[in-house]
Amino acid sequence: MRRDMLQPVRGMRDLMPEEASMLRFIEGNARRLAELYGYEEVITPIIEHYELLAAKIGEENKKRMYVFEDLGGRKVALRPEFTASIARLVATKMATAPKPIRLFSFGSLYRYDEPQLGRYREFWQANYELIGSGRPEADAEILLLTNDFLKGLGLRNYIIKVNHVGILRGILGGEGISEDGQNTIMQALDKKNWDEAINLAERLGASERCIRILGYLIDIRGYDKSEFISKVEEAVKGYPEAVSALTNFKEIINLLEKAGVKIQFYFEAGFARGLEYYTGMIFEAYVPELDIAICGGGRYDKLIESFGGGMVPAVGVAFGVDRMMLAMEKQSISIPGSQKEKVLVIPLSNELLAEAIRLVSVLRENGIPSEIEVMGRTLSRALSDASRRNITHAVIIGLKEKSEGKVVLRYMGDKVQEEIRIEDLPVKIRFKSSPHGG
Ligand code: HAM
Numbered sequence: 001m002r003r004d005m006l007q008p009v010r011g012m013r014d015l016m017p018e019e020a021s022m023l024r025f026i027e028g029n030a031r032r033l034a035e036l037y038g039y040e041e042v043i044t045p046i047i048e049h050y051e052l053l054a055a056k057i058g059e060e061n062k063k064r065m066y067v068f069e070d071l072g073g074r075k076v077a078l079r080p081e082f083t084a085s086i087a088r089l090v091a092t093k094m095a096t097a098p099k100p101i102r103l104f105s106f107g108s109l110y111r112y113d114e115p116q117l118g119r120y121r122e123f124w125q126a127n128y129e130l131i132g133s134g135r136p137e138a139d140a141e142i143l144l145l146t147n148d149f150l151k152g153l154g155l156r157n158y159i160i161k162v163n164h165v166g167i168l169r170g171i172l173g174g175e176g177i178s179e180d181g182q183n184t185i186m187q188a189l190d191k192k193n194w195d196e197a198i199n200l201a202e203r204l205g206a207s208e209r210c211i212r213i214l215g216y217l218i219d220i221r222g223y224d225k226s227e228f229i230s231k232v233e234e235a236v237k238g239y240p241e242a243v244s245a246l247t248n249f250k251e252i253i254n255l256l257e258k259a260g261v262k263i264q265f266y267f268e269a270g271f272a273r274g275l276e277y278y279t280g281m282i283f284e285a286y287v288p289e290l291d292i293a294i295c296g297g298g299r300y301d302k303l304i305e306s307f308g309g310g311m312v313p314a315v316g317v318a319f320g321v322d323r324m325m326l327a328m329e330k331q332s333i334s335i336p337g338s339q340k341e342k343v344l345v346i347p348l349s350n351e352l353l354a355e356a357i358r359l360v361s362v363l364r365e366n367g368i369p370s371e372i373e374v375m376g377r378t379l380s381r382a383l384s385d386a387s388r389r390n391i392t393h394a395v396i397i398g399l400k401e402k403s404e405g406k407v408v409l410r411y412m413g414d415k416v417q418e419e420i421r422i423e424d425l426p427v428k429i430r431f432k433s434s435p436h437g438g
Contacts, residue, residue, distance in 0.1 A: 011113070011121025022325050023124060025335040026153065027106055030319065034104035035151050039128050041104045044085035050077040053084050055308040056277035056303055059187055064112040070391035078110035082127040083277070083300070083316060090131050091309025099132025105199060111377030117326070118292045124321035136251040139281045139299055142315050143256060146295060147263045149319060154333040155287060159264045162283045163271040167236060167243025171213060175206045189272035194218050218270030225253060252281055277303040280315070287332035295319040341385035341392045341429055343370040346382045348398045355397055358423070368427035386411055393429050
């Protein structure tokens with residue numbers, strides 16, 4: 001085997017125990033949040049029809065899909081996100097389900113992105129979709145949930161960058177620029193190629209006034225809501241669709257403000273997202289230590305309809321779990337260690353192995369995590385290895401003790417031990433402190 005074949009494929013990673021437990025910790029938080037907000041889990045396939053996944057994902061994302069033909073000749077792809085699969089479910093199996101529908105998903109996704117810190121080709125998301133309501137309180141719920149998730153992980157100083165795609169689309173549409181044309185401009189904005197976006201609008205027939213407005217709009221950004229709104233209000237005059245998008249945006253933000261929810265918003269009028277299906281409020285969250293988004297979402301009112309599911313408005317968010325792990329690491333947030341006991345059973349000779357196996361079984365039946373010494377090491381080596389691995393108790397079985405129905409219980413932290421009766425072992429380990437009171 002060639003040596004490079006023993007490395008994971010570029011962009012793929014092995015998650016080692018510490019990373020895996022971090023990922024599962026975030027998953028646990030995500031699940032608790034889903035339950036608190038009433039989101040039910042659905043598990044959709046990793047492989048879907050290419051056409052479904054590619055439909056509204058945007059040109060850039062489309063190029064980065066893992067696409068292949070299966071043995072049955074179907075053109076399929078690995079999912080680059082959950083939203084298309086959820087929209088498929090709602091348009092088909094859940095078409096008659098009462099609204100709202102709140103759905104949660106957790107799993108791995110695949111994008112042929114250029115690998116770098118926080119950008120991988122296999123990554124994980126916790127995804128929430130609120131389906132069936134086009135009202136501002138639904139958008140507000142998703143923003144509130146986002147804030148609760150980030151806060152709940154202990155993240156500090158994060159900001160939620162927000163905008164409303166209806167503002168830009170309203171202006172471009174008002175100039176007669178087709179949806180395809182608008183999409184190309186949004187793609188350029190997503191990549192922060194402001195000049196390219198304006199040139200494109202010019203080429204697609206936007207008026208001189210519109211070009212001036214776009215230039216002005218793209219520069220409107222900051223933490224001050226009132227300033228943002230009054231500047232955008234000024235810019236959208238004469239574009240009724242953009243005006244109503246701004247009204248909708250104000251309603252969402254004001255609702256949260258009135259409810260006393262403290263979210264650090266960053267308003268940016270030229271902010272767009274690469275995914276093409278968004279129709280309303282959009283957002284991404286950032287921590288100061290990373291310049292990549294740790295989550296992203298927004299409103300998409302036409303996706304489900306485009307899958308034949310009728311006019312079903314929806315709004316959602318996906319958290320990039322790998323990036324949240326990085327953000328937590330950067331902010332020195334560690335996951336609470338488990339306080340649970342962990343036992344190593346060490347037989348002092350081979351003839352005591354069967355007794356050791358019997359004993360670990362009894363401990364496990366009592367819910368106590370227990371390992372058996374399988375390396376045939378001497379007692380002192382087994383004990384030093386046990387300390388290295390944070391074992392809390394060693395149970396040492398010797399011939400003499402066994403004949404008396406006893407074992408030696410060693411409290412690793414206190415480095416003290418006592419002889420106890422075998423039947424007392426589970427209770428001793430679980431509830432009693434060491435003879436030195438540790
Ligand atoms: P997205 O912005 O493409 O949105 O992805 C959401 C999050 O996934 C990103 O903010 C990022 O944290 C993470 N992510 C994306 N690509 C990578 C990558 N290559 N490596 C590591 N992490 C990555 C969506 O996927 C939408 N479906 C969100 C949504 C749900 N909108 C409405 N509902």
